[in-house]
Amino acid sequence: MTPWRILYRGSLSSCNYDCSYCPFAKTTNTVEQLAKDRKELERFVDWVSQQKRQIGILFTPWGEALGHPAYRQALVRLSSMPHINRVSIQTNLSATLNDLSAANRNTLALWSTFHPTQTSVEEFLKRCAVLELMGIRYSVGVVGLREHFPAIEVLRNRLPAEVYVWVNAFKTIPDYYQPGEVDYLARIDPYFRWNLYRYPSLGGDCRTGDQVFSVDGAGEVRRCHFVPARIGNIYDDDFEDCLRPRPCPVATCGCHIGYVHRPLLDLGRLFGGGLLERIPDRWPQIEPAFVNGPALVD
Numbered sequence: 578m579t580p581w582r583i584l585y586r587g588s589l590s591s592c593n594y595d596c597s598y599c600p601f602a603k604t605t606n607t608v609e610q611l612a613k614d615r616k617e618l619e620r621f622v623d624w625v626s627q628q629k630r631q632i633g634i635l636f637t638p639w640g641e642a643l644g645h646p647a648y649r650q651a652l653v654r655l656s657s658m659p660h661i662n663r664v665s666i667q668t669n670l671s672a673t674l675n676d677l678s679a680a681n682r683n684t685l686a687l688w689s690t691f692h693p694t695q696t697s698v699e700e701f702l703k704r705c706a707v708l709e710l711m712g713i714r715y716s717v718g719v720v721g722l723r724e725h726f727p728a729i730e731v732l733r734n735r736l737p738a739e740v741y742v743w744v745n746a747f748k749t750i751p752d753y754y755q756p757g758e759v760d761y762l763a764r765i766d767p768y769f770r771w772n773l774y775r776y777p778s779l780g781g782d783c784r785t786g787d788q789v790f791s792v793d794g795a796g797e798v799r800r801c802h803f804v805p806a807r808i809g810n811i812y813d814d815d816f817e818d819c820l821r822p823r824p825c826p827v828a829t830c831g832c833h834i835g836y837v838h839r840p841l842l843d844l845g846r847l848f849g850g851g852l853l854e855r856i857p858d859r860w861p862q863i864e865p866a867f868v869n870g871p872a873l874v875d
């Protein structure tokens with residue numbers, strides 16, 4: 578059976594941070610909304626437990642989820658299921674991590690992001706040190722705004738070489754980077770150039786909707802987070818019938834959690850089993866074939 582990669586984004590829509598570049602329309606969740614999100618999450622984890630194939634899961638919450646015990650418990654539970662080959666979550670790393678001591682370190686890995694206006698480098702490094710002590714693998718990322726450059730450099734210099742530090746290109750303002758700045762960031766994240774573009778994708782091959790799909794709190798399935806059309810529901814008996822190869826229906830794709838699933842870019846060769854948590858397979862070994870970015874974009 579073909580393995581699946583699932584991106585789960587439940588009803589949760591709140592965060593303890595307030596980043597100016599936040600892509601999410603953050604709200605404050607009520608107690609009732611959080612209870613609903615928790616129930617939906619538990620139902621999803623139960624559903625995953627009943628599947629027979631290899632599955633990798635990335636939680637991509639519309640806010641910060643790790644502060645909620647139910648998400649930490651879900652990670653622990655999923656990490657120990659024999660058919661789960663990877664479970665990860667996008668997190669600002671501000672929450673307590675103690676519960677994760679019960680997780681299987683072979684499958685759990687965190688996608689951590691540092692937000693310079695919301696916490697200090699020192700505080701963030703302390704959170705990373707906790708992960709080191711716990712033996713939990715993680716990547717660290719930062720949005721590549723110019724004012725973040727000093728913090729990005731400090732993070733790279735102070736984190737262990739084994740930790741991959743990635744930089745998300747700031748693409749909101751076209752042609753944002755000045756001469757030399759891309760080279761500078763690529764010296765910190767050797768694969769930075771892959772994130773510089775919004776790749777033309779209309780009509781192109783993409784594994785989403787087939788081997789990769791996103792699931793919301795109600796079990797509704799979409800091919801990815803960037804194409805709103807529903808294709809099925811995991812709680813339907815005939816759910817698997819909705820999974821098949823189909824071309825991308827939108828003009829461009831510019832987010833790691835989307836374009837890594839495009840066969841054309843071949844990024845599976847770089848990230849291997851670390852695709853979901855964004856850790857290159859052989860990091861800290863640099864892959865020369867990937868440092869210049871994509872050949873198909875000038």
Ligand code: SF4
Nearest residue numbers: 592594595596599640
């Ligand atoms: S931590 Fe993430 S979800 Fe929270 S405000 Fe910042 S960018 Fe948004």
Ligand code: SF4
Nearest residue numbers: 778783801825830835
């Ligand atoms: S190329 Fe990107 S936007 Fe298009 S279907 Fe794939 S992940 Fe979605």
